[in-house]
Amino acid sequence: MALPLRIAVRFLLSGKGQTLLIVGGIAIAISVQVFVGLLIESLQAGLIEQTVGNSPQVTVRSAEENVTIGRWQDMATGITSLTAVEHVGVAASANAFVRKANDSVPVLFRGMDRDSIDGIYRISGHIYEGQDIQSSGEVLIGRNLSEKLAISVGDRLQVTTPGGAIVDYRVAGLFDLGVAAIDGSWVVSNLRTGQSLFGFSDRVTSIEVTVFDVFAADLVAAAVVGLLDDDGLEVTNWKDENEQLLNALESQSLSNNIIQAVIIISVAIAIASLLSVTVLQKRRQLGILKAMGIKDSAASLIFVYQGLLIGVMASALGIALGLGLLYSFTVFATTGGESIISFDFKPVFILRSLGISILAAAVAGLIPASRSLRLNPIDVIREG
Numbered sequence: 001m002a003l004p005l006r007i008a009v010r011f012l013l014s015g016k017g018q019t020l021l022i023v024g025g026i027a028i029a030i031s032v033q034v035f036v037g038l039l040i041e042s043l044q045a046g047l048i049e050q051t052v053g054n055s056p057q058v059t060v061r062s063a064e065e066n067v068t069i070g071r072w073q074d075m076a077t078g079i080t081s082l083t084a085v086e087h088v089g090v091a092a093s094a095n096a097f098v099r100k101a102n103d104s105v106p107v108l109f110r111g112m113d114r115d116s117i118d119g120i121y122r123i124s125g126h127i128y129e130g131q132d133i134q135s136s137g138e139v140l141i142g143r144n145l146s147e148k149l150a151i152s153v154g155d156r157l158q159v160t161t162p163g164g165a166i167v168d169y170r171v172a173g174l175f176d177l178g179v180a181a182i183d184g185s186w187v188v189s190n191l192r193t194g195q196s197l198f199g200f201s202d203r204v205t206s207i208e209v210t211v212f213d214v215f216a217a218d219l220v221a222a223a224v225v226g227l228l229d230d231d232g233l234e235v236t237n238w239k240d241e242n243e244q245l246l247n248a249l250e251s252q253s254l255s256n257n258i259i260q261a262v263i264i265i266s267v268a269i270a271i272a273s274l275l276s277v278t279v280l281q282k283r284r285q286l287g288i289l290k291a292m293g294i295k296d297s298a299a300s301l302i303f304v305y306q307g308l309l310i311g312v313m314a315s316a317l318g319i320a321l322g323l324g325l326l327y328s329f330t331v332f333a334t335t336g337g338e339s340i341i342s343f344d345f346k347p348v349f350i351l352r353s354l355g356i357s358i359l360a361a362a363v364a365g366l367i368p369a370s371r372s373l374r375l376n377p378i379d380v381i382r383e384g
Helices: 003-014 016-053 072-080 114-120 143-149 191-198 214-228 243-281 283-291 296-332 347-364 366-373 377-383
Strands: 058-062 085-100 103-112 127-130 138-142 156-160 166-175 186-190 206-211 233-237
Touching (some): 016 243, 016 347, 072 206, 085 191, 103 114, 103 156, 138 143, 166 186, 186 191, 243 296, 243 347
Parallel strands (some): 103 186
Antiparallel strands (some): 058 233, 085 156, 127 166
16 A cells, blocks of 8 residues: 555544544535435436327328328338337327217327337336227227226227218227326227228328437437438427427426536535645644655645545445435335335446545545645644
8 A cells, every 4th residue: 555545544544533524424415416416317207207208209290281191111111220219100090089978079099000009108018907909899098088988898989080980999908108188088999990990091190209318309300301301291309399398307407417516516625624624733744754755745645545535435425325315215205105206226327426526525635735735844843
């Protein structure tokens, strides 16, 4: 072990109580930074999942009077080849009516392929009663629509199109996505059923896309526009259609970064101040060491090492405390028996916080290190 490092450890151990107090105080500050950072990121992830997680982030529709799209197979294949794309599905959708006693209830009838049902909207995974669609004569409906119509699994659902077609379907299952607009108005069938009901032949009304990074949806949409190169098509993405939500998320991220920056700066100032006091406390020892031949650079490294050691110990303890706080929050902060957020351990965030905290502690050690350079051993010993 290098001499400056051994002396730094000895200085810290010589005042165990003071060292523990310093490490504990800084650890609490870092735990707040970790807790707040992970909490905001988890809330953002939950909000994004609820709003755009189970829906397409990029959608291709017809921009002409004919609302349907031809050659959709080639388009879907081309879009799938984009590396940023996760799922590509198609749908044949239109407004319709279903019967409730003597009244007609408006619904959105959606004929979708398996990629849309399972990959994009994840409807199959949210069926709480009945089973998935097995044939063209079956449909799925949401919990709210089922309650509104007083219809359960196995019942017949009469669907009327604006064109006057009337078709009965068997309700194969009930789903609950937790989205009122979907659970209360969607009637879901396979793609061929939707095409047949509305007379779309082999055409679809939309090509729907999910991406790995939802915040890159606008870039993917631009790539899709270039790929398709068709003025008769309109390509939209969730960012353009949800500007208020996007602004709120960006503001939240900015406030999160500011809070973390203030905490890290406070930690650095606290370490620099405490180590500056240590320089004064250890003036005599430093003077003797310099008189014995230790170089100024080695003497200054003592405080850099002290800052690093304090930073490592406080960061490790602070991160553990922060994770403990977040876990406790997920356990006790519940609504309706379910946690408000999920405990999401984010390694990248943890490693970034650890690295920044240790770096800030090391930089903070440079201030008392520079003060130690100005110590004259003869003056210090004479003062003693």
